[in-house]
Amino acid sequence: MNALILVGSPKGRTSASWMLGSKLGEGLRDHGVTVQYGMVHHELRSGEGTGKLLDLVDSSDLVVLSFPLYVDSLPAPLTRLLELVAERRGRTAAAGIPRLAVVVQCGFPEAHQCDTAIGICRRFAGFAGMHWAGDLAMGMGGSLEGDFRRLPGGGKKILEALGKTAEALARGGDIPDEAKAVFARPLMPRWLYTLTGNLGWRLKIRKNKALRPIGYRPYAQD
């Protein structure tokens, strides 16, 4: 089985999307799946890169989109890639029915804020003639900073969900509901996440030596 993990974050290999997608990729490899990765923002900058990604989608049995929620939806370059894939698969009689799965995280505490983005991916699968293999969605994505061990509980729940997902996808199944539920479980109480988040923004401003206050209004009309 050939799997392609498409990372939809502009931050590429330093992103939470990579952290989750590559961990899933490791799990798939452990089950004998050949895994390749595509960095959507980077590849779509050139015609050559775009063509490469489209070819990879065509030759994969399983495609996983790992991305951050942007404005309740997918980041624009990932949307563009899906437009191109659907156009291409509509034009040519694509061989086989690849499966599509999604791993999405948002910076808000509530995992359900990802639901519309998941719906869009699922609708895309319908247009592109792909089998929908399910989704993992989590909130509090701002906590994912490079190392699962730094997460509350050592990130065990997330790793468990990714492990079960890899196992199911590798044997041709869909993402289990159990993995989905565990993945969506909040990493900490909502009040704590927002408190530390608000503090974190202020600390970053100070660290960056920003010359403006956090609420500065450069385009104010009033």
Added chain:
Amino acid sequence: MKALVLDGCREGDYLAMEAVLEMTTALAGRVDDVEVVKLRELVISPCAGCFGCWTRTPGECVVQDDAATVLRSYLAADVVAYVTPVTFGGYSSQLKMMLDRCIPLLDPRFTIVGGEVHHLLRYRRYPKTIVLGTLPSPDAESERLFASLVARNGFNLHQTMEAEVLVGVPDPPSARQCAERLLDRIGVTA
């Protein structure tokens, strides 16, 4: 009163282009000034996800391209209309490229809106926002998703956003009716 139309359609998408035309005409009958921005003709880079607009130069993206000009027009408007082909239930990548770059309009700090966590508003005043989508043929699931997406975007701006979907072949009267209905719903009168 000023209006801004964000044209998120591709060249050759006659249904969406018709929707832009009729939305512009409908607005022209009710407001003093209508600006149409053809996003496909601008240079707008994808959001880099660096949060520089929140933590380096608060309120302004660190990338200098046409997005900054659009943001100024956005805040100067009383009404903003997005026009887009409904794409798998979402916006076109063309429109989405600009919307992803609207993050500097918000303040990074969290607050509760509708029982969920969202960001604080950076400005005191935002334009009313309406969205006109187009679909070449009926697709209930895409329409449902589109309505949900627009409603969720409204939470981000702490307002109710209104949406309509124009379905079928280019038909000026139908497109005009959709646009007029949207303007009625947000209370923009001549």
